[in-house]
Amino acid sequence: MSARHTGSRTDGMVESQEDPYMSDTPSDCTARRTALTEAEVEALVRGICFKTGPPRTVGVEVEWIIHELRAPRLPVTPERLAALYAALRTVHLDSALTVEPGGQLELSSPPAASLMECIGTVSADLDTVRAVLAQDGLGLVGVGNDPWHPPRRFLREPRYDAMEACLDRTGPAGRAMMCTSASVQVCLDAGHEEPGPLGLGRRWWLAHQLGAVLVAAFANSPLAGSEPTGWLSTRQLLWTEIGPGRAGGPSLDTDARTAWARHVLDAPVMCIRRDSGPWDVPDGLVFREWARTGLPRPPTREDLDYHVSTLFPPVRPRGHLELRMIDAQPGADGWIVPLAVATALFDDPEAAETAYRAVKPLAERALSLPAPHNPLWREAARHGLADPELHEAAMTCFTAALEALPRLGATAEVTGAVAAYLDRYVMRGRCPADDLLDRTVGPRGKEVRT
Numbered sequence: 001m002s003a004r005h006t007g008s009r010t011d012g013m014v015e016s017q018e019d020p021y022m023s024d025t026p027s028d029c030t031a032r033r034t035a036l037t038e039a040e041v042e043a044l045v046r047g048i049c050f051k052t053g054p055p056r057t058v059g060v061e062v063e064w065i066i067h068e069l070r071a072p073r074l075p076v077t078p079e080r081l082a083a084l085y086a087a088l089r090t091v092h093l094d095s096a097l098t099v100e101p102g103g104q105l106e107l108s109s110p111p112a113a114s115l116m117e118c119i120g121t122v123s124a125d126l127d128t129v130r131a132v133l134a135q136d137g138l139g140l141v142g143v144g145n146d147p148w149h150p151p152r153r154f155l156r157e158p159r160y161d162a163m164e165a166c167l168d169r170t171g172p173a174g175r176a177m178m179c180t181s182a183s184v185q186v187c188l189d190a191g192h193e194e195p196g197p198l199g200l201g202r203r204w205w206l207a208h209q210l211g212a213v214l215v216a217a218f219a220n221s222p223l224a225g226s227e228p229t230g231w232l233s234t235r236q237l238l239w240t241e242i243g244p245g246r247a248g249g250p251s252l253d254t255d256a257r258t259a260w261a262r263h264v265l266d267a268p269v270m271c272i273r274r275d276s277g278p279w280d281v282p283d284g285l286v287f288r289e290w291a292r293t294g295l296p297r298p299p300t301r302e303d304l305d306y307h308v309s310t311l312f313p314p315v316r317p318r319g320h321l322e323l324r325m326i327d328a329q330p331g332a333d334g335w336i337v338p339l340a341v342a343t344a345l346f347d348d349p350e351a352a353e354t355a356y357r358a359v360k361p362l363a364e365r366a367l368s369l370p371a372p373h374n375p376l377w378r379e380a381a382r383h384g385l386a387d388p389e390l391h392e393a394a395m396t397c398f399t400a401a402l403e404a405l406p407r408l409g410a411t412a413e414v415t416g417a418v419a420a421y422l423d424r425y426v427m428r429g430r431c432p433a434d435d436l437l438d439r440t441v442g443p444r445g446k447e448v449r450t
Contacts, residue, residue, distance in 0.1 A: 035298030038265065038291040044304060045261040049317040052193040052200050055347045057111040058118050059187035059320075062126075062335045063328055064105045064140035065180075066133070072141065073148045073226075076103070080136065081154055087132050095125045101163070102179025103154035105129070105140065111187070111320075115343050115408050119336055126332070142334050144182060144221030144235035144327025147436070151179035162271035162279040163310070166246075169283070173241035176224075177312075181235045182328035184218070184335045186342040188321050197352040204256040206352065207315040208249060208371050209359040210345060211325045213397055215372075216380035216390045217425065218338050220327040220432040228441060232433035235327050236381035239312065240372050245286075246270070249313040249370040260317055265291070270310040272296065273303070314371050325372070330432050337421045340414050341401040348404035358396040362389060385429040398422045 036044075066081065068074045081103045088097060095107040107125055112118035126140075133139055151172075153160065160178070167174020191203040219232035231237045239247045250263035265288040272280040280296070287307050290299050299307075314325040326338045345355040365376040372381070385391045402422060405415045425431055 035294065035300060036291060036304060038288060041265060041287065041291050041299075041304055042261045044301070045264050045308070046257040048319065049260055049308075050190045050200055050257060051319040052190050055189040055191055055198055057113060057189055057320075058115055058339075058343050058347070059109045059111050060118055060122060060335065060339045061106060061108040061183075061185040061187070062122065063100065063182035063184075065143060065146050065182055065328075066103060066105055066138055067141045069134070069137050069139045072139075075149050075152070076138065078103070078154055080138070084133065084136060084138060087136070088129065091128055091132060093125045093128060094121050097125075097129070099155065100178070100182075101153050101155045101160050102146075102151060104179075104182050115340060115405075115410055116414070119339070119414065122335075123333070130332075142182070142220070142328040142330045143436075144219070144233060145176070145224060145238070146180035146182075147221075147223035148226055149180065150225065151175040153179055158274075158277075158279045159271070162281050165281045166268075166270045167242060170243050170246075171241060173238040177235075177238045177242060177247075180224075181221075181238060183235065183324065184326045184328055184338050186323040186326065186339055187318075188323070188343065188346050190317065190319070190321055191346075197349045197356065198347070200256060202352070202356065203321065203346060204315070204317075205252060206346070206356055206359070207321055207323060208252060209363050209366070209376075210355055210397065211314050211323065211371060212362065212366075212376045212380040213359060213390060213393050214323070214338065214342065215325050215327075215377065216384045216387065217394045217398070217431055218326045218329060219381065219384045220329060220436070222433040222437050223440060226440075228437060231382045232384040232431060233327055233381040236325065236372060236377070239314070240378065240381070242312070244370060244373050246310070247312045248373050249315060251368075251370055253368065256317070263313075264304075264308055264311065267307070267311055269307060273306065314377075327432075330435070333417065334432075336414060337417055340405060340410060340418050341398060344401035344404040344408060344410075345397055348407055350407075351400040351404035354400040355397045358393045358400075362393060365389075384431045384433060385426065391426075391429045394426050395422075398426045 066076050068076060085099055095109045098106045100106060107122060109118050109122050112121060164175060191198050191200045193200060215233055215236055221234040222228055222232050224234055245268045250259035266286050269282055269285045269287055269290055272282060316322040316324060323342055329335050344351050346352055362376055366374040371377050379387050380390055385394055402415060402418050405418060
């Protein structure tokens with residue numbers, strides 16, 4: 001839930017908080033700020049959300065569920081979590097370390113000049129974090145949704161109280177998203193201003209179509225309450241159930257800047273911050289109306305920053321493009337594969353063109369509806385690569401990524417990990433969720449997908 005592509009060296013831990021991408025300094029809701037008009041809001045969003053130029057940097061945010069090494073199904077108490085995070089404040093990390101509302105741990109890399117630089121930084125930080133956890137008998141599990149425990153909030157602050165109250169209006173999915181979900185989020189530059197495989201328009205479109213393939217290929221959350229849910233990516237199901245205003249993307253029928261600016265203005269306001277006491281949680285107020293009426297008080301630049309940070313589309317522009325649709329992956333280094341595949345398919349011109357052609361036929365299945373609230377994305381989350389067209393597109397894209405990785409400077413170890421994933425999962429029409437189901441209900445677990 002936090003986004004720190006612009007992170008820097010840090011020797012501590014901060015609580016998860018969406019970093020406002022349109023401010024150069026931290027927001028202060030107690031300061032007196034100038035009110036924004038509707039036109040100013042649109043201009044700010046259009047001018048800052050996509051920073052174009054040659055793709056040069058990459059980042060990743062990896063989220064993890066913390067578990068007991070001796071008995072993973074035992075819940076970790078709030079007291080132990082608090083002690084763990086206190087210990088983590090004492091170690092040096094190059095990535096930003098944040099804690100999610102349910103106690104999940106997240107590392108967010110600083111922007112790296114290459115794929116291998118990004119992998120090296122996060123791998124070293126994860127080694128440090130795991131060493132601290134192991135001292136207290138704790139570990140990290142990579143899964144898109146906690147398969148055993150119900151939602152339980154660890155952080156108690158006005159912003160999370162307000163978030164919970166807002167999301168509760170659409171059902172239980174919001175609490176589960178806050179407290180039991182985990183992902184691998186890949187952050188890539190927005191691309192060139194001009195057309196072409198590395199152009200902004202192409203990358204924006206590709207992210208929303210290829211995103212369904214990434215959901216299917218990396219689905220890893222088929223369980224909740226120790227039972228199959230019928231979806232290979234229950235995490236993606238949760239986002240869908242939260243609703244299009246909060247967790248949906250904009251229309252692709254117009255250019256990226258216009259579409260995103262309209263989406264921001266027409267999205268519901270999650271909360272209005274207060275200097276003290278509980279934050280207000282308006283019902284049905286969209287930011288456009290707030291800017292027009294100025295009620296209950298005029299919105300400021302800081303309010304806009306915060307509003308954008310409470311929107312959770314599968315592809316979020318924050319100066320760069322944040323790909324948010326990938327489930328957390330199993331294994332100590334499982335996160336490297338989606339990072340490498342996504343980077344190759346977006347930043348290598350030949351691979352990007354191959355991916356574009358591979359997913360273009362899938363676009364018809366979206367029925368011009370925004371992701372993830374369309375049939376293509378639902379099919380990807382529910383059935384994964386058992387869908388023949390998604391399977392074919394995934395095989396083409398992973399093969400293209402594998403061929404491109406040496407051109408991006410990837411080591412033999414990284415290309416080998418992608419090749420192994422292609423062979424173990426993609427070629428066989430499987431994903432990590434299938435392994436979880438096989439271990440839980442046996443090889444017949446695929447029957448729950450009907």
